Amino acid sequence: MALRTAAPPGGTTAQAAEARPVVLRNKDTWARALRRDWRLYTFLVLPVLFLLIFRYLPMLGNVIAFRRFRPGGNIFGDEWVGLYYFQMFIQNQQFWTVFANTVILGLLTLLICFPLPIVLALMLNELRSRRFKRIVQTLSYLPHFMSIVIVAGIVLQLTSITGTVNQVVDLFGGTPVALMQQPEWFRTIYVSSEVWQTVGWGTILYLAALTTIDDQLYEASRIDGANRWQQTWHITLPGIRPTMMVLLILNIGSFMAVGFEKVLLLQNPLIYSTADVISTYLYRVGIQSAQFSYGTAIGLFEAVIGLALVLSANFASRRLVGASLW
Amino acid sequence: MVTDTFSTTPDISAVRPQASTIKDTTGYRVFRVVNAIVLLGVCVVTLYPFINLFAKAFSSEGYIAAGEVNLVPRGFNVETxxxxxxxxxxxxxxxxxxxxxxxxxxxxxxxxxxxxxxxxxxxxxxxxxxxxxxxxxxxxxxxxxxxxxxxxxxxxxxxxxxxxxxxxxxxxxxxxxxxxxxxxxxxxxxxxxxxxxxxxxxxxxxxxxxxxxxxxxxxxxxxxxxxxxxxxxxxxxxxxxxxxxxxxxxxxxxxxxxxxxxxxxxxxxxxxxxxxxxxxxxxxxxxxxxxxxxxxxxxxxxxxxxxxx
Known part of the structure; x- marks a missing residue:
């Protein structure tokens, strides 16, 4: 094809005829594409149907946030009610409590669980014993493969009145308390369990990025008299910056959803004042109390904030650092 | 000095191990020990919940209720x-x-x-x-x-x-x-x-x-x-x-x-x-x-x- 386009213009008729397919390619209509690649398109039928039904139909289903939904009635609701359900949660004091909890828990998770994998990866990078490095990696990845149900079960056991945490408290002469019944402990426990489960696995991408940094940079800096800390600051960190930015954007994108399943498994009514977040509140009012339209309005609100956060983080990152998702 | 080492080829290979031993300052050596200890701590903290789970699975109810089970099973049994x-x-x-x-x-x-x-x-x-x-x-x-x-x-x-x-x-x-x-x-x-x-x-x-x-x-x-x-x-x-x-x-x-x-x-x-x-x-x-x-x-x-x- 490249040879044909290279044919000199204004040549013989034969050459003009040869140049034709190029022109045709520019006018690649759907009919032509379908005739040529119909087998390839059959591969797309089921997956696209899946996306339309299970991803895009529910997106349209969000319309019931603006319409009254009655179980058994129209799945897109029966009548328009405007912003009625939005006003309902905006005027609800409980909603603002769970909103604040979500933001606090999301920020804590972001501030602690985002930088720690970078620190751990850098520390692993300083190890000279390959075997020790492999052992640390293998062990620290393990919690990633555990079901959230098991993680929650472990957390509840460790923090129970007879669990390890209270055994330590007892050892130092403190009074054991049932930690999961104290609202003030929930955030610490939740974030600690996130650290335990995600930090090891989070190092993988950074370790991969570290191997791509040119060794010559380190050699040159060593000759210039840079110590290990200066090398880390001026060579290693800039080297993994694109990876950091991409992961930061993704983290910000899941900010509002804060580990819904884990929070749901860990929380109990005694600690709702700190442990209830938007997604779990939505689950309770939407599914358990069957207020479908009200729940959808809250869910839509959460999803739109999440999308806005991703888009602005991506935009800011592209402007400031030059790294972005798209 | 620097130009000297790079002027001839054999010196480059000689300079490498030397450079790394010189650069290992006392501070960096201390850091490496601390680093290894911290990473060892990471391993222990990661593994502990699993070991605790294992110990509890083989322990009797009484010892768990008394808060005495941590690393090893107490009152070993497989009845559970x-x-x-x-x-x-x-x-x-x-x-x-x-x-x-x-x-x-x-x-x-x-x-x-x-x-x-x-x-x-x-x-x-x-x-x-x-x-x-x-x-x-x-x-x-x-x-x-x-x-x-x-x-x-x-x-x-x-x-x-x-x-x-x-x-x-x-x-x-x-x-x-x-x-x-x-x-x-x-x-x-x-x-x-x-x-x-x-x-x-x-x-x-x-x-x-x-x-x-x-x-x-x-x-x-x-x-x-x-x-x-x-x-x-x-x-x-x-x-x-x-x-x-x-x-x-x-x-x-x-x-x-x-x-x-x-x-x-x-x-x-x-x-x-x-x-x-x-x-x-x-x-x-x-x-x-x-x-x-x-x-x-x-x-x-x-x-x-x-x-x-």
């Missing part, structure tokens, strides 16, 4: 295992997990593989569009309730296996990993097959798939572990005990032990503690057994995805 394994519901739910994992992985792999292959073809018209509609779902979704209405009310999948295995079928992350793998597939092989008169189907099933075993294995493990560990969809859409996967069985066990009655006293939590531990241990058993393979394949899968995520 007999109790858990003696519950027919545990077996039914465990079998459900196996079935859901097999069926769910098969569906997810079929959809993801064909989809990824189609959108990896550079001359496919509408390629950007078909990729875009998948990527968009990563950042915006229908939310819990519209999904619930769809699966439960519209499709009538409540209390069927389909509610567990279908709605979560395509993971966009896995899709993109596979897409970038197929994009790097040697084109010459496909072109040669096409010249020999093979159709797209023939090329896909007889050339591409057999040569993509590594990525297929990785993706299969990704999906299988995900479904094995999942619980929420089953919890949401299944009401009948006989249909629960083992994760929901475990969830209900934990909820019963630390649920509404828990504030009454510590007793309710401890009664279940050894039973819970045994059930958790049995639930993670296949994953721990497969862990050496999982780790290798998962790491390569994540790296593959990071090339073009």
């Amino acid at each position: 295992f007999q109790v858990v394994l003696g519950d027919p519901m545990f077996w039914i739910n465990y079998r459900n997990t196996v079935v859901y994992t097999l069926v769910g992985t098969a569906i997810a792999m079929a959809l993801t593989t064909t989809y990824a292959y189609a959108i990896s073809r550079r001359n496919l018209k509408g390629r950007t569009f078909f990729t875009g509609i998948a990527v968009f779902t990563m950042f915006f979704g229908g939310g819990l309730i519209p999904n619930y209405i769809l699966v439960a009310n519209v499709l009538g999948m409540r209390n069927t296996i389909w509610a567990v295995v279908v709605p979560s079928a395509i993971s966009v992350f896995n899709l993109l990993v596979m897409k970038s793998f197929f994009e790097n597939f040697p084109q010459e092989l496909e072109e040669a097959a096409a010249i020999d008169g093979m159709s797209t189907y023939g090329i896909f099933f007889r050339i591409v798939l057999p040569l993509s075993k590594a990525v297929l294995a990785t993706m299969t493990l990704f999906y299988a572990v995900g479904i094995w560990n999942s619980w929420f969809n089953s919890f949401l859409y299944l009401d009948e005990k006989e249909l629960f996967p083992v994760t929901v069985y475990l969830r209900n066990l934990i909820a019963a032990a630390s649920g509404p009655g828990a504030e009454a006293g510590a007793d309710t939590i401890q009664i279940g503690a050894n039973i819970q531990s045994v059930t958790m241990l049995l639930t993670v058993l296949p994953i721990v057994c497969l862990y050496p393979f999982l780790q290798k394949y998962f790491v390569s899968g994540v790296m593959l995805g990071s090339v073009k995520g």
